[in-house]
Amino acid sequence: MIRAGTGPTRKGTDLETRKKAVEIRQVSKMFGTFQALETVSFDIYDNEFFTLLGPSGCGKTTLLRMIAGFEEPSTGQIVLHGNDIQALPPHKRRVNTVFQNYALFPHMTLEQNIAYALENLGWPKEMIRARVAEMLDLVHMSKFARRKPQQLSGGQRQRIALARALAPEPEVLLLDEPLSALDLKLRQAMREELRALQRQTGLTFVFVTHDQEEALDMSDRICVLGDGRIQQLGTPREVYEDPSNRFVAHFIGETNFFDVDVLSVEGDMARVRTPLGLDLTASQKHVAADQSRATLSLRPEKIGLEEQATGEILTGTVTSTNYLGGYTYYVIRVGEADIRVSRRNAMSHVPSLAEGATVRLGFLPESARVLGQ
């Protein structure tokens, strides 16, 4: 059943009052002697678009496969809506997966593909027929019901894979890098569709990707995984604006790093000394109490050039310019450091700065972040 628009309001809802859809409790995974996933625990809430983000080999797919039942956790348990599903084989779990390369059955028509799960669940014939029609309609593929998967384009296959996974009314929908096989334009269009579909169905989506932009665009919350550990779990804004450590700041978006000495920490602010000999009071959320060394992260878009330079002012030489249409990226040498700066082209009616030019650059100290370890 599609509960379009009847789900609880999405954003701004207090997470604690929402029902837990999936609980990952003390789960770890070893492959032989290789630790694919260190012990992790977190909850995924009902109605949430939850993303597991990380580079390849970070353990995100392993985690997804453990929820689906294709891998067994080495320790810990996975709970689905309050029930421990550890002992259930994949075909008895009320979760369905959209596979990376869709894995549509080539010998079946699209209708048969979608009906497959329903037949296995023993639905009556008329209900199956109605549900298949409903699903085809949902993904705008009704015209193609009798086609075989080989006769579809990538985007169409993607939609059918979605319809097939949604048909048996899973409690949670798992998506394993579903957009990675599509070309750029289609990928962007499918992002919109996926998000709309999630709102429309009110279903919990667990989405695996290595594409940070995708994650920022679609997720309610992002779990950033690296080296088999959770690096940070938070909303897209939190992980971008307040990355917990160097890994997260580096993986999500562009940034400039400076090794700094921590002088003092007071609430959300930390006083640090930069290698340029500058003392700054920057924002912090994740610095430990006894931390003396830290990384300062300064996003390229938070730095103003020339007439937009405010706050702390530095002078440097432009060493390279990259014109990217909407933006121009500059690398500016200040003392011993190369600082990357991006400038929106619409905002500056001046032509690109020439390489070799001496420029003023400035940033507000509170827009710089002191990272934890």
Next chain:
Amino acid sequence: MRDFRFWGLLPAHVLMALTLIVPILIIVAVSFSTRGAYGGFEFTFTTDAYRQILFNEGWTGELEFNPQYLYIIGRTVLLACCTTFLCMALAFPIAYWITLQGHKARVILLFAVTLPFWVSMIVRVYAWLIILGNDGVIEKGLRLTGLVDDLPSLLFNNGAMLAGMVYSYIPLMILPVFASIEKLDPALIEASHDLHGSRWVTLRRIILPLCWPGLVAGAILVFVPCLGAVLEPVLLGGGKILMMGNLIQMQFGGARNWPFGASIAIVLMCLVMVFLLLNGLRATRKAMEEMA
């Protein structure tokens, strides 16, 4: 370029003509000839040889229906069907198991499957005489357990013949089935489990249909030589049960009725062609469906 194609392929064409087409034409000619007084044949056109498959000539020259040879043809087809079916049933799990092994083990196992081909067919069939025969491995083994005292002979019956046939032809089934299973995308099997398909449902609705081309290819490879099998019926079946292959051999040998032997050979060839044609039609129909 055209020239090269003509001259390049000429040896192959000549070889085909000399070793395939000419002999078949000779057999056709013999089948329409009259039996020679001392074996061989005399070429005076007659269809007697074919008539003999269905009718006996009575004392007074009248024809009476004789189903004896039809039985032999039917029995041969039945044996070929049973062998093919058993080969399928056994080869599928074996091939599946091989695909699950590591790369190195796979190469070794596939080599082991083809190993019997390196040994003469007669030797291999004789090996079964030793296994099944009096004081053979099985009989001795059973007697050692003390459970069975008096065994009926394991040799010279339909079972022994079937065992020998399956043994001889199963590699021809395992190889194409292995190839088709190996091509199977493991994600499809996971997808089936994910979509609430149990192991059995996954096997029946996903794995078997997708491996079907391999099974069909294997079935043809097994079925066709089974129709003409000679050794197994003689050595393991004891020669008591006649198959088409034996019948043909007898006509050219002891019975000295070449035209009759040739006519049965032609019938056998037609049978094979009918089965291949049916399969071809099926494949074409399927291809048409895919196109539509």
